[in-house]
Amino acid sequence: MYLSNTGCAMQRELINSSSExxxxxxxxxxxxxxxxxxxxxxxxxxxxxxxxxxxxxxxDIQELVALLTEKENPRKHKVISLCGMGGLxxxxxxxxxYQHPQVRTHFDCYAWASISQQCNRRDVLxxxxxxxxxxxxxxxxxxxxxxxxxxxxxxxxxxxxxxxLVVLDDIWTPTTWDLLKHAFPTTQGDTHSxxxxxxxxxxxxxxxxxxxxxxxxxxxxxxxxxELFQNKYSSTGTDPSNSNVDEKSKEKLALxxxxxxxxxxxxxxxxxxxxxxxxxxxxxxxxxxxxxxxIGQGDQQHDDxxxxxxxxxxxxxxxxxxxxxxxxxxxxxxxxxxxVTIRVKWFCHILIAEGFIWLRRGCVETLEDxxxxxxSELVERSxxxxxxxxxxxxxxxxxxxxxxxxxxxxxxxxxHSIDCRNQWEEPIETNVRRVSIYNNERILIIDGMLSNEIxxxxxxxxxxxxxxxxxxxxxxxxxxxxxPMPTLEKLPKLRVLVIGYETFIGDEMACSRGGFPRLxxxxxxxxxxxxxxxxxMSALPRLAYLCIHK
Numbered sequence: 001m002y003l004s005n006t007g008c009a010m011q012r013e014l015i016n017s018s019s020e021x022x023x024x025x026x027x028x029x030x031x032x033x034x035x036x037x038x039x040x041x042x043x044x045x046x047x048x049x050x051x052x053x054x055x056x057x058x059x060d061i062q063e064l065v066a067l068l069t070e071k072e073n074p075r076k077h078k079v080i081s082l083c084g085m086g087g088l089x090x091x092x093x094x095x096x097x098y099q100h101p102q103v104r105t106h107f108d109c110y111a112w113a114s115i116s117q118q119c120n121r122r123d124v125l126x127x128x129x130x131x132x133x134x135x136x137x138x139x140x141x142x143x144x145x146x147x148x149x150x151x152x153x154x155x156x157x158x159x160x161x162x163x164x165l166v167v168l169d170d171i172w173t174p175t176t177w178d179l180l181k182h183a184f185p186t187t188q189g190d191t192h193s194x195x196x197x198x199x200x201x202x203x204x205x206x207x208x209x210x211x212x213x214x215x216x217x218x219x220x221x222x223x224x225x226x227e228l229f230q231n232k233y234s235s236t237g238t239d240p241s242n243s244n245v246d247e248k249s250k251e252k253l254a255l256x257x258x259x260x261x262x263x264x265x266x267x268x269x270x271x272x273x274x275x276x277x278x279x280x281x282x283x284x285x286x287x288x289x290x291x292x293x294x295i296g297q298g299d300q301q302h303d304d305x306x307x308x309x310x311x312x313x314x315x316x317x318x319x320x321x322x323x324x325x326x327x328x329x330x331x332x333x334x335x336x337x338x339x340v341t342i343r344v345k346w347f348c349h350i351l352i353a354e355g356f357i358w359l360r361r362g363c364v365e366t367l368e369d370x371x372x373x374x375x376s377e378l379v380e381r382s383x384x385x386x387x388x389x390x391x392x393x394x395x396x397x398x399x400x401x402x403x404x405x406x407x408x409x410x411x412x413x414x415x416h417s418i419d420c421r422n423q424w425e426e427p428i429e430t431n432v433r434r435v436s437i438y439n440n441e442r443i444l445i446i447d448g449m450l451s452n453e454i455x456x457x458x459x460x461x462x463x464x465x466x467x468x469x470x471x472x473x474x475x476x477x478x479x480x481x482x483x484p485m486p487t488l489e490k491l492p493k494l495r496v497l498v499i500g501y502e503t504f505i506g507d508e509m510a511c512s513r514g515g516f517p518r519l520x521x522x523x524x525x526x527x528x529x530x531x532x533x534x535x536x537m538s539a540l541p542r543l544a545y546l547c548i549h550k
Contacts, residue, residue, distance in 0.1 A: 055231065055265070056224040057093050060217055064097045067213055068165065068194055069106040078186040079212035081205030082198045086400045087266030087311040088217050090198040091169055097196065098167050107165040107194075109133075109158075114169045116338035121179045122148060128166055128183075129155050152183040159193040160185050167196045170339070170399065174207035181208070219263030219307070222255075228265060229258055232272035232382065246281045253284045260295045262310040266398060270318050273382035277321070290317055315404045318383055328356045329374050330383060333397050334409035341394045344386075346501065348372055349549060350476070353498050353523050472496040475503040483508065489515030489539070500525025500549070507531040511539040521545040 054061075067080055082090045097103060098112060111131030113124050129135075129143060129151070146154065158164070166184070171177055185191040186209055199205055205214045220228065233254075254275065261267040271291070278284055294313035322330060329351055336342060348371035351357050357371045375395070378384045386395045397405065409415040473494055475484070479502050488497065489511055495518055507529050513536045516522075520542050524530070526549060 054089075054092060054096055055228040056220045057089065057096065057217070060093055060215065061096050061100065064093075064196075064215060065100050065102050068097070068196070069102055077194070077211075077213040078191075079195045079197055079205075079209035081208065081212060081214045082196070083202050083205050083214055083216050084200065085264075085307065085311075086200055087264045087398075088219070089265040090217060092265070093217055094167055094169060094196055094198050098165070103165065106163070108162045109164045110166075111164070112167045112169065114339035115171050115176060115180075117172050118338070119172075119176045119179060122151070124180060125151050125155055125183050129158065132158060132162075132164060155183040156185055160188070160191050162193070164193040165196065166193070167198075169198050171197055171199045171204050171208075172201070174204055177204060177208045220265060220268070221263065222259070225258045225261060225263055225268055226255065228268050229254060229272050232269045233276055249281055250275075250284050253281075253288050257288050257291045260291050260310060261314065262307040264307060264311050266400060267311040267314040269382045270314050273380060274314075274318055274321055276380060287317075311400060312404075315401060318381060319404060319408055322381075325356075326374055326377060328354075328414070329371075330378055331405060331409045331412070331414045332356070333384075333402070334405045334415050336397075338399060338402060339396070341396045344372070344375065344393045344395055347395065348375065349525060350501075351375075353500065353525055353547075353549070354474075472498075474498040476501045478503045480504050481506055483510060485509050485511050485515070492517060494519055496521045498523040498525065500527065502526070502528075505529050508534070510534040510536075512536050513538045515539045516541075516543070518542055521547075523547040523549070525549045 064080065064082075067077055070076065082094055084090055095112075098110065104110070109132040111128040113128055115124065125148075126143060130140065132155075133139070135143060143151065143154075159166075168180070184195060185193060186195065195208075197205065197208055202214065205212065257271060257275075258268060261271060275284065275287060278287055291313065294317055295309050319327070319330065332351065332354065333342075345368075348357075348368055351371050351374075352367045357367050357374070359365060359367065359370060375384070379386055379395075383401060384395050384397055386393060473488070473491070473496070475498070483506060484499070484504055488494070494516065497516075497519055500523065504527065509530060509532075511534070515536075516539060519540055522540070522543060522545070524547070
């Protein structure tokens, strides 16, 4: 039985390790300590921040800032919409406008809300109001106790009385707007508050405000595409405009591939991330062939279908080019709901708990170090978006990249993701390896073979746990107040159990006699409230591995 305690970028030695093994570890540590120190220094010095160098949007930003801050007729445009296909840079443009100094001095209050396909009205409106007033703990509880109608009315009145800017990012349907509209004074002429809205669909913008202003960001021209490519490539690789012969040939190949990106910023930065990992001219030539094969031929300026193929083709290539150790790290992002931001340290520890991270031979690093390195490589490939890449930072994933992640995770039977905010009554195939069930921030992962009889309609899995035939169960962020062990220990074929990240928020757990008859591995992760764990004799008879992360 092993006890592992990880935290603060340190991993302690396993209990009961032999003295000889300890000596060999100490020697290896001395040999590579300078390497580890350099790696950590690099991490401290090198952080990924949201890209401040935006290409091709200068005029767009100037125009939108003027519309939001106009003084002659401030009530003219209550809703300003950014419309265009996915990957065009709508969110990037909206954020640049939202953070513009002139906008910041014009409005009194600001709030940003990311709207997923399955919009949770309550969460969105609460988030906006909290962003306006930064409530105390007591005031926050008062707001949470308001009815939906009272909450919408309070938010509506606040915007009438103050000059507010709200960004509603990525509204999918007119129905979503109808869910939210009563909280915004867009039909009243006596307000100076405004809404900046992003959407892929023009009809959503018209539905929100027939008299509003609709702005469509342009596709980048060849010069702008090259500038964006150079900027992104030089931050992860070498300068493609280098003077030697190979680099000049690479520049020519890059320009040919960029034409296939159809001026879509997302496709361009992902292509730059791909090519930053290719170091020979032969690799670049091969990549060009793959780009043409995935995207095909056509007139980029007039073929709308080609524009969609451009971004989907490049994104697909970014996944197929991943090494075997990075693919599970990327696919595991499919477990998260749309528009969720993920703590880097949290995600690194989950990857470790899943067994996706291993120590590299000949180098003494912690598992946390390795997880961070691999996550950083996904960032360099532009497959993950970050504001600050550090263990205290957060990451997210573009909605188009998430669609790819979900598709590949299901296609490869890696993980099947279910959104329980909608009723789900379809059976899950028996060969799926993981099922991720999420309801807002609550996530359940069933890992292993499922019975044909199981239907995942909300909490049905709890009613007869014996139907989960084998073999792994992972629970994250469920915030259970009652001890889950009396239920879980009845699973007759459960062999691996991972419980963590506020799954159980109580302070006592107990395992009874005969419980967990086949459990071999148990991991308890960040059970910060747990004070006492009682285990009766004959419980956990086959347990071979116990790992506790504090």
